[in-house]
Amino acid sequence: MMAKERANILIEALPYIREYHDQIIVIKYGGNAMIDDELKRAVIQDVLLLRLVGIHIVLVHGGGPDISEMLRKVDIPSRFENGLRVTTKETMEIVQMVLCGKVNKDLVGLLEGQGVGLSGMDGGLFRAVPYRDESEVDYGYVGEVIDVNPKIVLDVIEKGYIPVVSSVAAGMHEPASYNINADTAASKLASALHAKKLILLTDVPGLMKDPGNPDTLIRRLKVSQVPALVMSGIISGGMIPKVDCCVEAVRQGVERANIQDGRLPHSILIELLSDDGIGTMFS
Numbered sequence: 001m002m003a004k005e006r007a008n009i010l011i012e013a014l015p016y017i018r019e020y021h022d023q024i025i026v027i028k029y030g031g032n033a034m035i036d037d038e039l040k041r042a043v044i045q046d047v048l049l050l051r052l053v054g055i056h057i058v059l060v061h062g063g064g065p066d067i068s069e070m071l072r073k074v075d076i077p078s079r080f081e082n083g084l085r086v087t088t089k090e091t092m093e094i095v096q097m098v099l100c101g102k103v104n105k106d107l108v109g110l111l112e113g114q115g116v117g118l119s120g121m122d123g124g125l126f127r128a129v130p131y132r133d134e135s136e137v138d139y140g141y142v143g144e145v146i147d148v149n150p151k152i153v154l155d156v157i158e159k160g161y162i163p164v165v166s167s168v169a170a171g172m173h174e175p176a177s178y179n180i181n182a183d184t185a186a187s188k189l190a191s192a193l194h195a196k197k198l199i200l201l202t203d204v205p206g207l208m209k210d211p212g213n214p215d216t217l218i219r220r221l222k223v224s225q226v227p228a229l230v231m232s233g234i235i236s237g238g239m240i241p242k243v244d245c246c247v248e249a250v251r252q253g254v255e256r257a258n259i260q261d262g263r264l265p266h267s268i269l270i271e272l273l274s275d276d277g278i279g280t281m282f283s
């Protein structure tokens with residue numbers, strides 16, 4: 001690349017750095033975009049760079065594939081209903097071990113001493129009750145977050161560290177741990193923090209009209225346009241809760257929410273600091 005082109009990239013980033021300076025951005029990282037170690041390092045580099053230019057990143061992580069692998073090792077069956085892992089007490093023990101232990105500490109370890117790992121149970125961050133929906137499914141220890149106290153996250157930010165949050169909640173009414181879908185946890189936290197932006201990293205380019213065809217990527221969406229899309233039936237599986245999370249965050253005052261491809265190296269920098277942007281933006 002020519003020196004001029006390099007300089008242009010930096011100049012292009014300037015107004016964005018100014019816009020996001022001192023603002024909070026919540027990034028949900030998980031799923032299949034987290035398995036690849038090379039990609040993980042690229043995500044961490046992005047987070048460290050953004051921190052250096054004064055943008056407060058809060059990393060909320062999932063780890064569904066890691067949980068499934070550990071459950072397999074200890075011979076506990078995995079079952080998903082409507083995109084959520086049916087969580088028995090036995091399953092919850094593994095979920096807590098994997099999310100609050102392995103996955104959280106692996107990410108913190110990559111953050112060069114700048115990360116502080118938290119679970120949703122720390123400092124009363126997330127409190128939950130058993131999740132129920134209109135189906136007959138008993139989801140066990142899947143939680144619905146009904147209270148968020150972001151103080152511990154703000155304290156960690158204020159001290160100059162990057163909070164890394166796992167999606168486990170404490171019981172609202174009893175001492176128990178609850179399993180929270182990580183997109184939901186990120187959305188709830190972004191709202192409570194009045195974040196400028198919520199970014200959900202996933203394993204597709206974004207929301208597509210035809211899920212099999214990347215050319216049909218929807219670049220921008222107003223929250224008011226979503227119900228019609230849902231009715232049209234183009235959104236299915238794991239994309240349903242993701243879209244709901246974006247809509248909810250924007251309704252709660254987060255300026256923009258983005259679903260984007262976490263498999264693309266440095267997708268966070270491209271989205272935040274360039275004119276192009278990527279993925280699907282809800283506003």
Ligand SMILES: Nc1ncnc2c1ncn2[C@@H]1O[C@H](COP(=O)(O)OP(=O)(O)O)[C@@H](O)[C@H]1O
Nearest residue numbers: 031032202203206207208211234235236238239
């Ligand atoms: N309209 C759509 N556009 C894009 N992806 C869709 C759509 N409908 C369903 N999907 C599916 O949603 C998946 C993303 O959800 P999920 O697997 O839960 O992600 P993650 O593991 O990153 O949280 C995609 O891999 C895709 O198969």
Ligand SMILES: CC(=O)N[C@@H](CCC(=O)OP(=O)(O)O)C(=O)O
Nearest residue numbers: 030031062063064084085181182
């Ligand atoms: C209730 C529920 O389904 N919880 C998820 C929590 C992890 C998660 O959401 O991880 P990804 O973002 O990597 O999918 C689970 O048990 O897999």
